[in-house]
Amino acid sequence: MAANVRIAIVGGGLAGLATANALKTFGIAAEVFEQAPQLGEIGAAVNTSPQAVKALQAIGLDEAIAAIGHRSPGMYTRNMQTGEFLEFNDRFKLAERYGAPYYSFHRADLLDALASGLDRSAIHLGHRLAAVEEGSERIGLVFDNGARVAAEYVIGADGVRSVLRHALYGDDNPTYTGQMVWRALLDAADLSPDILEPAGHTQWVGPGCHFLAYHIRRGKLVNIVTQQDTDKWVAEGWSTPGDPQEMRASFPNPEPRLEKLLSLVTKCSKWGLFTRPLTQNWGCGRIQLVGDAAHAMLPNAGQGACQAFEDSYVLGRWLDACGDPAEAFANFRRVRIPRVHGVQRLSLSNARFKHMRDAAAQKQSIATGTGSVHGNSHWVWAYDPVMEWDKEPAVPTAYAA
Amino acid sequence: MARAADNVLIVGAGMCGMSLGVALTRAGIACEIVEIRPQLTEPGTGISLQGPALRALQSVGVLDGCISRGFGYSHFKACDAVGNVTGTVDLPRLLGADYPATIGVLRQSVHEVLGSELAKLGVPIRLATTVKSLRQDDRGVAVEFTKGEPARYDLVVGADGMNSLVRELAFGPNQRPHYTGQMVWRATVSRPADVACRHSYFGPTNKSGFNPISNKQMYIYCVQNVPERPHWSDAELPGILRGLLAEFGGALGRARDEIVSAEQITCRPVFSSLLPPPWHSGRLVVIGDAAHCTTPHLASGASIAIEDAIVLARLLQSDRPLAAVLDDFMGRRYERCRMIVENSELLGEWEKNPAAPNQDTVGVIAKSYQALAKAV
Numbered sequence: 001m002a003a004n005v006r007i008a009i010v011g012g013g014l015a016g017l018a019t020a021n022a023l024k025t026f027g028i029a030a031e032v033f034e035q036a037p038q039l040g041e042i043g044a045a046v047n048t049s050p051q052a053v054k055a056l057q058a059i060g061l062d063e064a065i066a067a068i069g070h071r072s073p074g075m076y077t078r079n080m081q082t083g084e085f086l087e088f089n090d091r092f093k094l095a096e097r098y099g100a101p102y103y104s105f106h107r108a109d110l111l112d113a114l115a116s117g118l119d120r121s122a123i124h125l126g127h128r129l130a131a132v133e134e135g136s137e138r139i140g141l142v143f144d145n146g147a148r149v150a151a152e153y154v155i156g157a158d159g160v161r162s163v164l165r166h167a168l169y170g171d172d173n174p175t176y177t178g179q180m181v182w183r184a185l186l187d188a189a190d191l192s193p194d195i196l197e198p199a200g201h202t203q204w205v206g207p208g209c210h211f212l213a214y215h216i217r218r219g220k221l222v223n224i225v226t227q228q229d230t231d232k233w234v235a236e237g238w239s240t241p242g243d244p245q246e247m248r249a250s251f252p253n254p255e256p257r258l259e260k261l262l263s264l265v266t267k268c269s270k271w272g273l274f275t276r277p278l279t280q281n282w283g284c285g286r287i288q289l290v291g292d293a294a295h296a297m298l299p300n301a302g303q304g305a306c307q308a309f310e311d312s313y314v315l316g317r318w319l320d321a322c323g324d325p326a327e328a329f330a331n332f333r334r335v336r337i338p339r340v341h342g343v344q345r346l347s348l349s350n351a352r353f354k355h356m357r358d359a360a361a362q363k364q365s366i367a368t369g370t371g372s373v374h375g376n377s378h379w380v381w382a383y384d385p386v387m388e389w390d391k392e393p394a395v396p397t398a399y400a401a
Numbered sequence: 402m403a404r405a406a407d408n409v410l411i412v413g414a415g416m417c418g419m420s421l422g423v424a425l426t427r428a429g430i431a432c433e434i435v436e437i438r439p440q441l442t443e444p445g446t447g448i449s450l451q452g453p454a455l456r457a458l459q460s461v462g463v464l465d466g467c468i469s470r471g472f473g474y475s476h477f478k479a480c481d482a483v484g485n486v487t488g489t490v491d492l493p494r495l496l497g498a499d500y501p502a503t504i505g506v507l508r509q510s511v512h513e514v515l516g517s518e519l520a521k522l523g524v525p526i527r528l529a530t531t532v533k534s535l536r537q538d539d540r541g542v543a544v545e546f547t548k549g550e551p552a553r554y555d556l557v558v559g560a561d562g563m564n565s566l567v568r569e570l571a572f573g574p575n576q577r578p579h580y581t582g583q584m585v586w587r588a589t590v591s592r593p594a595d596v597a598c599r600h601s602y603f604g605p606t607n608k609s610g611f612n613p614i615s616n617k618q619m620y621i622y623c624v625q626n627v628p629e630r631p632h633w634s635d636a637e638l639p640g641i642l643r644g645l646l647a648e649f650g651g652a653l654g655r656a657r658d659e660i661v662s663a664e665q666i667t668c669r670p671v672f673s674s675l676l677p678p679p680w681h682s683g684r685l686v687v688i689g690d691a692a693h694c695t696t697p698h699l700a701s702g703a704s705i706a707i708e709d710a711i712v713l714a715r716l717l718q719s720d721r722p723l724a725a726v727l728d729d730f731m732g733r734r735y736e737r738c739r740m741i742v743e744n745s746e747l748l749g750e751w752e753k754n755p756a757a758p759n760q761d762t763v764g765v766i767a768k769s770y771q772a773l774a775k776a777v
Binding site: 080081082206207208209228229231249251252253255352355356357358359360361 | 462464465466468469470473474475494496498499500501510517597615616
């Protein structure tokens with residue numbers, strides 16, 4: 001196949017499909033190229049805070065996501081060893097305050113919803129990008145399967161190990177963050193209700209680690225995702241099958257609820273977290289990067305996917321407003337980079353606070369209002385992409401450059 | 402590049418020997434460990450690890466594991482005999498605001514953390530085995546073991562505690578620690594929810610107190626003056642300890658009533674010794690308690706033992722001759738360890754002789770901790 005397209009979106013993950021939906025909303029045609037033979041991904045969960053839900057609503061997905069999103073009453077944070085209550089993040093109140101719900105999704109469900117609004121013939125599966133040839137008028141995309149596409153404009157939504165990013169900036173490979181993750185998915189029916197009391201959504205924080213468990217798929221499944229500081233990530237890949245015994249040993253001395261929950265894990269996987277330093281390198285000219293390709297971040301602000309969804313709406317809106325896509329890309333970067341950098345800094349600082357080795361000082365800090373496992377996130381949630389898409393965003397001094 | 406040693410035998414799998422095993426392996430120096438006990442850990446009571454020890458464990462890379470098994474705190478409370486708090490003292494946070502100043506932890510938990518680190522790194526450990534003979538020539542040490550085949554090493558490190566066999570083989574039998582005339586008691590009991598830091602009780606005749614070591618447990622400690630080294634049977638221990646604690650009330654008084662079985666208790670004679678320099682002889686070197694066995698009065702024995710391991714592993718990476726490296730090691734370690742051993746013993750002497758002149762307990766403690774706060 002050799003084809004000419006106006007706008008190519010490389011990557012059919014959350015960022016790529018959301019961008020395709022956004023472009024469709026503004027009547028802009030685009031073709032999506034995805035490396036996998038089918039849509040869908042290994043099952044992690046995704047959380048979307050109100051401002052990201054507004055972005056998804058604005059690109060026509062309101063009903064589709066409402067049908068599959070689980071609404072948690074909020075995250076209940078406990079000390080990992082004592083079980084002591086530290087902090088409750090009331091998601092119903094947040095939804096009321098910011099005018100949109102806070103959802104938890106199974107990642108595969110969300111991808112399905114994102115794909116449901118798209119013309120499947122414009123999604124090309126089995127296209128792994130191999131090389132990029134930059135011409136003056138068009139960008140040549142060469143795929144592993146032999147296909148060649150000449151695109152006037154390219155949106156790179158191809159993840160943290162983006163091929164487009166590599167073509168533009170060479171070896172700025174993502175580096176291991178010193179954080180590793182355990183993931184597991186449990187059948188909610190196997191859990192006695194006391195384990196995740198009182199909200200069905202608990203975060204345990206301990207020295208150098210935290211442990212999160214919450215309902216997804218309308219309460220049928222419980223998603224477990226943990227994080228711990230460790231310099232030991234030696235595996236070649238990102239994800240390897242894990243040993244439940246080793247997972248349990250990573251959380252020694254757990255309080256009884258967590259101990260019970262850990263005892264139910266029979267299958268788990270192990271991930272290394274990779275990011276790159278904050279960068280202005282988000283694309284140039286005819287190429288624009290979005291989502292993790294532009295701004296991979298640690299998951300500690302729950303904003304990795306959310307920022308990709310904001311990207312999608314804001315990018316679509318700028319493409320609608322500007323005659324020249326390259327000009328739209330430049331405007332997109334101008335308004336998005338400072339905000340996303342702020343979110344990346346928030347995520348880093350949350351990891352540090354959640355993983356404090358001094359439990360007494362952490363508790364004191366939360367009790368006196370000087371610290372929180374969520375950092376100061378209100379500026380993130382309060383943003384309205386529809387109203388503020390063209391505004392220079394406000395980032396609190398603590399997270400500003 | 403040739404290094405001072407490429408192949409090291411560590412005798413003893415205590416905190417010091419295991420820390421050395423981890424540090425050497427991380428530095429790419431091959432080592433193996435022999436341990437005379439049939440298992441790595443043994444039941445025992447708690448230990449309090451202060452800033453310098455936490456820093457040392459951090460540098461070995463096992464601090465988080467220890468903190469998560471233990472109980473962190475950053476102040477201690479001084480109490481009268483019945484538990485009224487007479488003062489609260491902030492402890493220095495050597496590792497910054499995110500870390501507690503001190504942790505209490507079961508000794509065996511620290512062993513477990515180090516043991517699992519060694520297993521991950523693939524360091525061979527032979528249990529129920531020690532050395533039988535050590536024969537040095539100009540290229541190495543030929544070692545015979547109590548079990549298994551003989552082998553050769555570039556260096557043999559005795560991290561085998563106060564009754565060190567390596568020390569005896571290298572320096573003769575006359576370097577054994579001496580009994581100081583005190584017995585130290587520790588007993589594991591449950592932690593009341595409101596005990597969140599170390600408490601020291603000052604009674605009319607005895608000093609005692611407790612340290613939290615986990616969410617569920619704490620340990621009581623008490624130092625007793627006994628001029629002649631006693632030999633008590635296990636059955637006597639609970640009664641003797643309860644007697645020592647009879648003068649106390651408050652939380653300590655309540656905890657005393659939980660002491661019912663010898664299994665909760667360790668009662669150890671307090672020893673002290675400082676091996677005269679150098680601590681090495683050819684390709685043999687002793688570190689930790691084998692070289693400097695300190696009394697518990699500054700709670701710093703583990704700190705200086707683990708520091709020994711870190712400094713030795715760091716120096717062995719150099720390309721200088723082994724003899725020069727070991728001289729350098731002595732230069733860096735002797736003064737610091739001497740200070741801790743002598744000041745700890747001095748504090749014990751003052752406890753035994755309250756009427757002795759020129760006592761400055763607070764000053765000696767402050768000076769010692771100040772010196773120990775400096776990085777190695």
